[in-house]
Amino acid sequence: MGIKALLSKPLAAWVQTNQKSWMEQPAQAQQQVFQQILKKASNTAFGRDHYFKDIQSPKDFAQAVPVRDYEGLKSYFDRVKEGEKDVLWPGQPLYFAKTSGTTSGTKYIPITADSIPNHINGAKNALLNYIHETGKAQFLDGKLIFLSGSPVLEQTAGINTGRLSGIVNHHIPSYLRTNQLPSYQTNCIDDWETKLDAIIEETLGQKMTLISGIPPWVQMYFDKIMARSGKQIKDVFPDFNLFVYGGVNFAPYRAKLFESIGRKVDSIETFPASEGFFAYQNQQDDPGLLLLANSGIFFEFVPAEEYHQPNARRLTLAEVKTGVNYALIINSNAGLWGYSIGDTVKFTSLFPHKLVVSGRLKHFISAFGEHVIAEEVEGALKDAMAEFPEVAVTEFTVAPFVSQGEGSSYHEWLVAFAHPPHEPERFAKALNWHLRRRNSYYDDLISGNILDTLKLTPLPQDAFQQYMKSQGKLGGQNKVPRLSNDRTVADNLLEVVKG
Structure with a gap:
């Protein structure tokens, strides 16, 4: 076992201990997050407009702040884009995560100094949790590939702007940089097919141990490798043993993906978005994703069938039930308030609170x-x-x-x-x-x-x-x-x- 794998074990144990503390008291963790973010944003333009200083409880908050999507909050986002400070969160964002919108065109989601750890630690802790659960850390000694967007950032009112995966790429810990593929130059290629060919050139012959990405694009990567080599992935990358994915339901892709690999490998499902990193799979034998109750996001849940009703209930984590479809609403230290991300979720268990993504409100x-x-x-x-x-x-x-x-x-x-x-x-x-x-x-x-x-x-x-x-x-x-x-x-x- 290499030095990275060896040193990961005590860190994984620490993450597990910390995780257990808020897993056992999720309502208290959420209440603490609620109070912290409300207090810090009370003097922002949004906080003043919605009387944050008078809010005492989540019920007060629900009465003061309506549920809105990006279009509903666009006037505030536009002010941030124009360079105004203290609009949704104190100061200015570190980044804008640029993503496609439905009616408003391109969306610019703020990522702040307070919220960037949510994105980074969510992904990191998912891996450390896996190490603690399984005892398998050898993947840290091999090459890790993250099929992602370009890390090239542009400027919007002096704020670095790009795809979330590209932004996160700048925050990969230095101790993993030597393991990471593809190279920065290859990752900057915009055209996907050209980029994929370059990735294959860089990864063939390497000791690949972890592969991460959205399943259909990982499958495309596998298909091109098999077409070139005439071999299954297990024979091209015999050390590959961990697949990390998110963004879509894996079930329709599972059979084809594992057929391409040629053997079973462990996998970790995650629930990331430009608006935040919300949950990850913390047990190999349970497909439910553990909701991160202490990560700078105060969650609300609207029963999906009530979503378009004027008096729809907004439930806290303490009030949800299993088996019910909820629209996911977030309030965060990125300055997102009463923000509907468009996904619906269904809890599979309580204590710990685990969920699956059940669909999209607009799909x-x-x-x-x-x-x-x-x-x-x-x-x-x-x-x-x-x-x-x-x-x-x-x-x-x-x-x-x-x-x-x-x-x-x-x-x-x-x-x-x-x-x-x-x-x-x-x-x-x-x-x-x-x-x-x-x-x-x-x-x-x-x-x-x-x-x-x-x-x-x-x-x-x-x-x-x-x-x-x-x-x-x-x-x-x-x-x-x-x-x-x-x-x-x-x-x-x-x-x-x-x-």
């Missing part, structure tokens, strides 16, 4: 009143694939087809298969049945002949990669919407395939 299908969500389509696909073990999926999306004349309306599943089903019609029927089982409204629409059985549209294996390339979103932290309430993504995808 659903309800063209016929069914309100099908991401968790339901991903679960239906997982169960259908279990019945058809030959199937491996590269990527998929679901969209409604609204009949304008003869024929029935239906849901169209556009699926890129690595390995297609031997009997596509039976596979489609299994998909349909599993979705009906999960969503009673969809089941009623099928039973009432308002909707026809879903239509399965197989696509080439690289269809989604070509689509993302056409949108200028190939690689990095970009993700394909799993489902949409209109046909914009579906029709554009089909056009790319035809072209």
Whole structure:
């Protein structure tokens, strides 16, 4: 065992002890965070506008500060972008994390001196927690690759601005720099395909032990390596033993990814976003993600079915229940207040508070009143694939087809298969049945002949990669919407395939 692996053990034990202290008293940890961030921001423009000095409790806060998304807070963000100080948080941000918006174009999420440790320590502690749980630290002695965006930063009102993964790249501990791949020069390449070829040149022949990234882009990396070498990943990188991922539900990618590797490796799921690092998997035998209750973020949870109602409840961590879909609302030392990040979560356990990401508030299908969500389509696909073990999926999306004349309306599943089903019609029927089982409204629409059985549209294996390339979103932290309430993504995808 190398010196880095050896020295990580006592640090991992310290992290575990600290983690245990707030895991056992999460409500108290959250209350402390609430008081700290409210006090520090009381003299900001936002704090004065919302009477922070008069707020005594989370209930007071919910009455004073409405739930808003980026567009709702844009006037404050714009003031920060123009160089004004003390707007959302004292002083100015260290960085802007630049990310794609829905209606407001590019979003600029502030990262402050107080909030940057949340991003850095979240990822670091996920690895140290794994070391403490499993005793496996040898990966620290090999090469570690983080498939991420460019670390090149631009200036916005004198503030360093770039993709979150690029910003975080500047904060990788010095003791891991010698282990890190790709090189800084390669990481700065903007074009994803050119960058991937350069990464492969740098990593082939290296002792790769940890690989991290969003699953579809890691799969693309694996596919190119296997095409070049003619070998599975286990034979190219025999020391590879830990996969770290986040950003999308891993289940649809799991079979293909492990087939590419050729053997099982340990994995850690994380829940990062430009707005904060929220949770990580702290046990190998439990897919639930431990919510970080003491990391500068005060969390609120709105029952998803109430989200658009004027008097929607805003619950604290002490009030949540398992099995309920909640919209995740954050208040943080980055200066985000009543901020809806757009994700829905569902708690799998309390004490410790563990959750899974169940979907996106804006990603659903309800063209016929069914309100099908991401968790339901991903679960239906997982169960259908279990019945058809030959199937491996590269990527998929679901969209409604609204009949304008003869024929029935239906849901169209556009699926890129690595390995297609031997009997596509039976596979489609299994998909349909599993979705009906999960969503009673969809089941009623099928039973009432308002909707026809879903239509399965197989696509080439690289269809989604070509689509993302056409949108200028190939690689990095970009993700394909799993489902949409209109046909914009579906029709554009089909056009790319035809072209």
